[in-house]
Amino acid sequence: MTESPNLVAFTPERLEQVKEIIARYPEGRQKSALLPVLHVAQEQWGWVSSEVMDYVAGLLNIQPVEVYEVATFYTMYHLDPVGKHVIEYCRTGPCCLMGGEDVYGHLKKKLGIEAGETTADGLFTLKEVECLAACGWGPVFQIREQFYMNLTNEKVDQIIEDLSK
Amino acid sequence: MARKILTEHINVPGIETFDVYRKQGGYTAVEKAIKTMTPEEVVEEAKKSGVRGRGGAGFPMGMKWGFLAKPEGVPRYLVCNADESEPGTFKDHHLMKSIPHLLIEGMIISSFALGANKSFIYVRGELMYVIRILEKAIAEAKAQGFLGKNILGSGYDLELVVQPGGGAYICGEETALLESLEGKRGNPRNKPPFPAVKGLYQSPTVVNNVESISNMPWIINNGGDAYAQIGIGRSTGTKLISASGHIQKPGVYEIELGVSVDEFLNSDEYCGGIRKGHHLKALVAGGSSVPILPANLITKTAAGEDRLMTYESLSDGGFATGTMLGSGGFIVFDETACIVRNTWNFSRFYHHESCGQCSPCREGTGWMEKVLHRIEHGHGSMHDIDLLVDISKKIEGNTICPLGDAAAWPVASAIRHFRDEFVWHITHPQEATAPGAVYMGEMALV
Numbered sequence: 001m002t003e004s005p006n007l008v009a010f011t012p013e014r015l016e017q018v019k020e021i022i023a024r025y026p027e028g029r030q031k032s033a034l035l036p037v038l039h040v041a042q043e044q045w046g047w048v049s050s051e052v053m054d055y056v057a058g059l060l061n062i063q064p065v066e067v068y069e070v071a072t073f074y075t076m077y078h079l080d081p082v083g084k085h086v087i088e089y090c091r092t093g094p095c096c097l098m099g100g101e102d103v104y105g106h107l108k109k110k111l112g113i114e115a116g117e118t119t120a121d122g123l124f125t126l127k128e129v130e131c132l133a134a135c136g137w138g139p140v141f142q143i144r145e146q147f148y149m150n151l152t153n154e155k156v157d158q159i160i161e162d163l164s165k
Numbered sequence: 166m167a168r169k170i171l172t173e174h175i176n177v178p179g180i181e182t183f184d185v186y187r188k189q190g191g192y193t194a195v196e197k198a199i200k201t202m203t204p205e206e207v208v209e210e211a212k213k214s215g216v217r218g219r220g221g222a223g224f225p226m227g228m229k230w231g232f233l234a235k236p237e238g239v240p241r242y243l244v245c246n247a248d249e250s251e252p253g254t255f256k257d258h259h260l261m262k263s264i265p266h267l268l269i270e271g272m273i274i275s276s277f278a279l280g281a282n283k284s285f286i287y288v289r290g291e292l293m294y295v296i297r298i299l300e301k302a303i304a305e306a307k308a309q310g311f312l313g314k315n316i317l318g319s320g321y322d323l324e325l326v327v328q329p330g331g332g333a334y335i336c337g338e339e340t341a342l343l344e345s346l347e348g349k350r351g352n353p354r355n356k357p358p359f360p361a362v363k364g365l366y367q368s369p370t371v372v373n374n375v376e377s378i379s380n381m382p383w384i385i386n387n388g389g390d391a392y393a394q395i396g397i398g399r400s401t402g403t404k405l406i407s408a409s410g411h412i413q414k415p416g417v418y419e420i421e422l423g424v425s426v427d428e429f430l431n432s433d434e435y436c437g438g439i440r441k442g443h444h445l446k447a448l449v450a451g452g453s454s455v456p457i458l459p460a461n462l463i464t465k466t467a468a469g470e471d472r473l474m475t476y477e478s479l480s481d482g483g484f485a486t487g488t489m490l491g492s493g494g495f496i497v498f499d500e501t502a503c504i505v506r507n508t509w510n511f512s513r514f515y516h517h518e519s520c521g522q523c524s525p526c527r528e529g530t531g532w533m534e535k536v537l538h539r540i541e542h543g544h545g546s547m548h549d550i551d552l553l554v555d556i557s558k559k560i561e562g563n564t565i566c567p568l569g570d571a572a573a574w575p576v577a578s579a580i581r582h583f584r585d586e587f588v589w590h591i592t593h594p595q596e597a598t599a600p601g602a603v604y605m606g607e608m609a610l611v
Contacts, residue, residue: 029366032347035329073333073350074290074332074333093453094410097409097498129332131514132291133291145293
């Protein structure tokens with residue numbers, strides 16, 4: 001627990017958004033807002049620290065442990081600081097059939113990092129994820145809300161170069 | 166050309182907007198249902214249609230609606246399962262992003278039928294861009310009086326909430342989904358009580374898949390009987406098939422249930438055949454969890470009859486020689502695919518996605534992944550093959566939810582139909598681990 005609870009706070013706009021989310025559920029069911037509010041938190045800070053989890057617990061009037069157990073169960077929440085762009089690369093069967101493993105090897109070489117690592121310049125973090133429901137357009141990776149599909153080595157080069165500018 | 170129920174207007178420019186969707190006849194089914202029908206009559210049409218759960222289980226939707234408890238003074242909920250995560254399945258993703266109002270119209274009709282005043286669409290969190298599309302469409306529908314208070318002056322109120330998940334395959338299981346929607350870990354619940362009695366917030370709840378609900382506008386406009394006339398036997402209506410792998414034209418196709426597997430796989434209207442210069446080796450017809458079939462059991466059943474794209478024909482022969490329609494995740498493998506590697510890949514998926522609640526699944530998926538990993542990487546022993554079968558049997562049927570079965574079936578079926586390939590990996594570790602090596606009878610294709 002942090003001693004100064006005001007250390008972590010949503011921007012006024014995000015706080016409004018959080019209030020709107022909480023109001024979606026029946027009275028007394030504000031815990032339902034937890035997953036969406038953690039997404040909002042990740043938008044603001046890039047990852048979800050234990051201080052942020054405590055802060056969210058306070059906003060939803062639930063115990064901090066209720067936030068910890070959720071934040072650690074779901075794979076989308078980053079529990080450590082990440083780079084500017086988090087590349088979430090699909091490693092599941094159908095994408096592999098389309099050459100996903102070769103393209104992944106190329107991407108790792110290009111970035112010079114392995115899964116779970118961040119480039120020295122802080123630009124890219126690489127994560128392996130399971131099926132992204134885009135199997136007909138594989139190989140696929142995702143950066144925030146954007147899907148990058150039908151990947152080839154050349155496309156990967158282009159994407160990384162564009163995002164490095 | 167086959168009839169299209171869900172995708173007829175999907176390529177109309179601007180169909181994601183209310184105005185264009187409305188011009189194509191959108192929301193007339195809401196008007197018809199709310200203004201001229203009782204909720205019971207809507208349920209009756211769903212029952213007559215025979216439409217079955219399109220998420221994979223194939224349970225008749227109207228019958229599921231019929232189980233909903235209706236105690237006085239207790240709210241009832243409809244929750245749409247848009248947590249599409251089964252490897253090989255991407256139809257709901259395609260439908261929601263392309264024609265969001267179809268699902269919303271279906272949700273309004275279905276909520277009205279069930280007497281729900283607040284309904285949820287639970288979308289996997291990775292599809293945040295689709296969530297924004299849906300929210301925009303909901304705002305449009307609300308502005309036009311199709312959502313909110315006193316819809317079309319009928320006195321019926323409905324709010325639609327789009328809920329993002331957080332990344333967890335298990336939340337596609339309906340009770341795990343409800344736990345998640347309550348802000349908890351996605352641990353499936355013991356049944357009974359069933360969601361129809363105690364679901365979301367301990368209230369009676371129906372959970373239906375995106376595609377199932379999206380059939381409702383057509384069913385209301387044309388009647389459940391007309392829907393039931395499409396298809397064969399108890400496989401009524403159309404089905405979205407997500408086609409991926411080694412085919413000419415991967416994508417999402419709407420088929421009339423009953424088209425032959427051969428036509429779906431090889432005609433230019435659908436997959437367009439195996440990619441040039443290659444031939445069919447294996448097929449997973451209904452998402453990663455259903456049994457994999459070898460080439461000789463795909464277009465024909467073991468009895469030599471044409472295999473059809475129906476719930477019944479795909480499961481002809483049971484698990485010995487058949488499979489399941491499942492979610493319609495149609496994954497095609499040509500001769501360059503390594504069955505051992507793919508089985509290891511799928512078992513890693515299930516190990517990663519097991520919620521950890523039941524020991525057979527938590528431990529068993531981990532062991533299957535480990536044993537398959539060592540076979541694939543040239544360190545397997547002959548005993549490992551029987552060990553895998555043994556583990557899969559100890560998981561199957563021994564867990565709270567079907568994830569255990571889903572993890573066991575791909576492994577058991579791969580060994581059932583491709584045992585030689587596993588043996589070869591064990592007896593020829595050097596050849597098998599050469600880059601790009603694939604078993605081709607007694608030879609390796611490199």
